Amino acid sequence: MTGWVLMSQFLSGLTTAMIYFLIAAGLTLILGVLKIMNFAQGGIYMLGAYTCYTFIKAFGGTNSGFWLTLIIAPIAVAAFFCILEALLMRRFYEKVALYMLLLTYGILIATYDMARMIWGWIIKTAPMPPMFQRPVAIFGHPFPLYNVFLIFMGFFMFFLIWIVIRKTAWGKTMRAAADDREMTAALGINVPLVFTSVFGFGAWIAAMGGALVAPMAGMAADMGIDAGIIAFIVVVIAGLGSLPGALLAALICGEVQAFGILVLPELAIAFMYLVLIVVLIVRPWGLFGKPITIK
Amino acid sequence: MPQKAKKGFLARNRWLLIGVAFFAVFPLWTPVIWIHLAAEIFIIALFAMSLNMILGRGGLPSFGHACFYCVGGYTTALLTMKLHLHISVAIISAPVIAALFAAIIGYFSVRLTGIHFAILTLGFSQLVWAIAHKWYGFTKGDDGITGIPVPAAFQAITPYYYFVFVILLVCLILIRVVQNSPFGNAIVAIRENRERVTFSGLKVWHHLWLNFVIAGFFAGLAGSLLALLNRAVFPDFGYWTKSAGAVLMCIFGGVGVFIGPIVGAAAITLLEHYISIYTFYWQLALGCLIIILVISLPGGIGGFFQDRLRGREEKRRTPEVP
Numbered sequence: 008m009t010g011w012v013l014m015s016q017f018l019s020g021l022t023t024a025m026i027y028f029l030i031a032a033g034l035t036l037i038l039g040v041l042k043i044m045n046f047a048q049g050g051i052y053m054l055g056a057y058t059c060y061t062f063i064k065a066f067g068g069t070n071s072g073f074w075l076t077l078i079i080a081p082i083a084v085a086a087f088f089c090i091l092e093a094l095l096m097r098r099f100y101e102k103v104a105l106y107m108l109l110l111t112y113g114i115l116i117a118t119y120d121m122a123r124m125i126w127g128w129i130i131k132t133a134p135m136p137p138m139f140q141r142p143v144a145i146f147g148h149p150f151p152l153y154n155v156f157l158i159f160m161g162f163f164m165f166f167l168i169w170i171v172i173r174k175t176a177w178g179k180t181m182r183a184a185a186d187d188r189e190m191t192a193a194l195g196i197n198v199p200l201v202f203t204s205v206f207g208f209g210a211w212i213a214a215m216g217g218a219l220v221a222p223m224a225g226m227a228a229d230m231g232i233d234a235g236i237i238a239f240i241v242v243v244i245a246g247l248g249s250l251p252g253a254l255l256a257a258l259i260c261g262e263v264q265a266f267g268i269l270v271l272p273e274l275a276i277a278f279m280y281l282v283l284i285v286v287l288i289v290r291p292w293g294l295f296g297k298p299i300t301i302k
Numbered sequence: 303m304p305q306k307a308k309k310g311f312l313a314r315n316r317w318l319l320i321g322v323a324f325f326a327v328f329p330l331w332t333p334v335i336w337i338h339l340a341a342e343i344f345i346i347a348l349f350a351m352s353l354n355m356i357l358g359r360g361g362l363p364s365f366g367h368a369c370f371y372c373v374g375g376y377t378t379a380l381l382t383m384k385l386h387l388h389i390s391v392a393i394i395s396a397p398v399i400a401a402l403f404a405a406i407i408g409y410f411s412v413r414l415t416g417i418h419f420a421i422l423t424l425g426f427s428q429l430v431w432a433i434a435h436k437w438y439g440f441t442k443g444d445d446g447i448t449g450i451p452v453p454a455a456f457q458a459i460t461p462y463y464y465f466v467f468v469i470l471l472v473c474l475i476l477i478r479v480v481q482n483s484p485f486g487n488a489i490v491a492i493r494e495n496r497e498r499v500t501f502s503g504l505k506v507w508h509h510l511w512l513n514f515v516i517a518g519f520f521a522g523l524a525g526s527l528l529a530l531l532n533r534a535v536f537p538d539f540g541y542w543t544k545s546a547g548a549v550l551m552c553i554f555g556g557v558g559v560f561i562g563p564i565v566g567a568a569a570i571t572l573l574e575h576y577i578s579i580y581t582f583y584w585q586l587a588l589g590c591l592i593i594i595l596v597i598s599l600p601g602g603i604g605g606f607f608q609d610r611l612r613g614r615e616e617k618r619r620t621p622e623v624p
Contacts, residue, residue, distance in 0.1 A: 038417075044417060044420075046546075095593060095597070098597075099596070106553070106596050108363070108549075108553070109550060109553045109554070109592060109596050110592070110593060110596045112546060112550060112592070113588075113589045113590070113591075113592030113593045113596065114589065114593065115589070116585040116586075116588060116589040116592075117585070117586050117588075117589025117590055117593070118589075119585055119586075119589075120583040120584075120585040120586035120589065121586055123582075123583065124583055124586065232543065236424070236428075236542055239421055239424075240421065240424075240425070243417065243418065243421040247417065273436040273437075274432060274433070274436055276428075276432045276435075276436075277428075277429055277432035277433065277436075280425045280426075280428045280429040280432065281429065283421070283422075283425040284410075284422065284425045284426060284429065287410075287414070287418065287421065287422045287425065288410050288422075291413070291414050291418050291422075292418075
């Protein structure tokens with residue numbers, strides 16, 4: 008029995024970790040290429056969840072409706088943030104990072120209230136698609152099928168992002184622009200367009216995280232505030248701009264939280280912050296980051 | 303400038319003195335609710351000023367400053383409620399305890415810069431918040447501590463207003479003195495060029511640490527004052543959104559201007575207060591306003607006016623060159 012308790016705790020930690028990873032992956036991409044701390048990331052995640060809710064309802068809660076939603080909802084949210092980036096943020100990359108921070112914080116609290124205006128103040132839950140409404144047996148014990156699907160999707164998204172960054176021409180351009188903006192522009196590449204697309208891609212990943220979480224947990228407008236900060240923690244533990252690091256750090260955070268509940272239920276949230284503090288004191292540049300000089 | 307040197311103290315600080323005089327007579331004709339709001343703004347302004355010692359002067363974006371605010375508030379509450387100590391002891395020990403926390407957190411944090419510094423301070427402050435939030439036996443958890451006994455003199459809001467006002471003025475003078483001292487200049491030098499300061503033989507780490515502790519001290523004092531104003535403390539004093547809000551106030555008012563954080567604190571608190579009268583969705587309005595402000599006034603409100611004033615004086619001083 009205790010073996011199964013540990014196992015189920017491990018699996019639920021894995022589920023949480025995948026959601027953390029999806030928010031953090033978009034954040035680390037935006038941070039790595041655009042060099043901005045995007046506070047709005049949590050808001051994007053929250054909008055992804057709400058948009059998914061609306062689309063699932065519109066399609067009548069069918070299986071095919073769910074798959075269609077997973078394709079449409081994140082793209083819709085990403086398109087919205089692409090427009091925001093082009094209209095508001097584009098002109099500020101050259102300015103001090105602090106103003107960028109203020110701007111994304113403004114966008115975060117604006118989206119927060121926008122969601123409450125559109126979807127109301129009551130906690131909403133999207134209907135679970137029928138094909139996932141049954142448990143699977145893992146070592147003879149029932150476990151929700153949807154959680155298994157979510158864990159699978161987390162790893163799938165990791166490989167997808169990895170291939171896009173490493174193997175496509177666009178990924179190459181993106182990495183070039185991250186390394187040297189001016190040189191890339193001098194080679195005739197439209198750098199502002201690359202930045203907008205990277206921001207959109209990052210937003211798409213976070214919105215996908217939100218959409219995947221929608222049928223599983225209740226959603227409220229403030230879900231993005233905590234999620235955004237956890238994403239920052241994951242990114243910093245990982246080392247800025249590192250994708251495999253983000254996966255590992257998300258796994259650590261998710262598991263520490265899941266097992267922390269077993270040990271000390273009251274202080275389960277505190278464990279993650281402890282891990283963060285220890286990592287930053289021992290290895291300030293994160294698990295996978297490039298060492299920085301410490302004075 | 304010879305012209306500037308001739309000007310007396312009164313002439314140089316006329317706007318400041320007008321402001322002080324205005325707030326000194328402010329409670330005489332205004333309704334109680336405004337006095338309460340003004341006292342709250344003073345406290346938040348002190349909190350934002352203390353943050354700006356790290357953020358604006360030191361150039362380190364702290365996202366865990368609310369921790370010291372929270373510690374100050376809880377120190378006052380626990381000392382008066384559990385140990386039944388005199389209120390003066392509770393007020394004095396709050397900043398001291400907060401400074402102790404700042405010494406521990408700063409010891410690890412000031413080695414880092416940029417986002418790493420931001421997230422490490424955030425981690426520490428969230429840890430303190432989690433403990434205050436969940437340790438029911440000691441801090442009463444998320445219910446907070448209510449009913450802090452307040453001496454008879456502070457029962458009415460007006461005497462307390464003056465008390466806060468005087469403390470704010472004294473703290474502003476102290477912060478000004480610290481900022482204008484060789485120590486304060488060294489902090490700015492470290493912000494501008496850390497390597498050069500290191501090579502010139504200054505101990506960078508010690509300076510930043512001490513600066514962090516001083517900032518924590520003033521934040522603790524602000525937390526203690528707020529606890530007495532509300533007669534209650536809640537763990538959410540130390541939640542990261544409070545820290546982010548203070549960062550927002552500093553940038554909004556202008557990090558490069560001495561009274562910038564005060565302007566920002568007043569502007570944001572008033573906006574929150576007045577927009578929330580008309581609509582539930584005050585955050586949407588505030589968010590849009592922030593976006594507009596960032597686009598139109600980079601440098602904050604304070605920076606904008608400072609540039610205007612400076613520009614005017616410079617125009618007066620320097621003759622037009624064809």
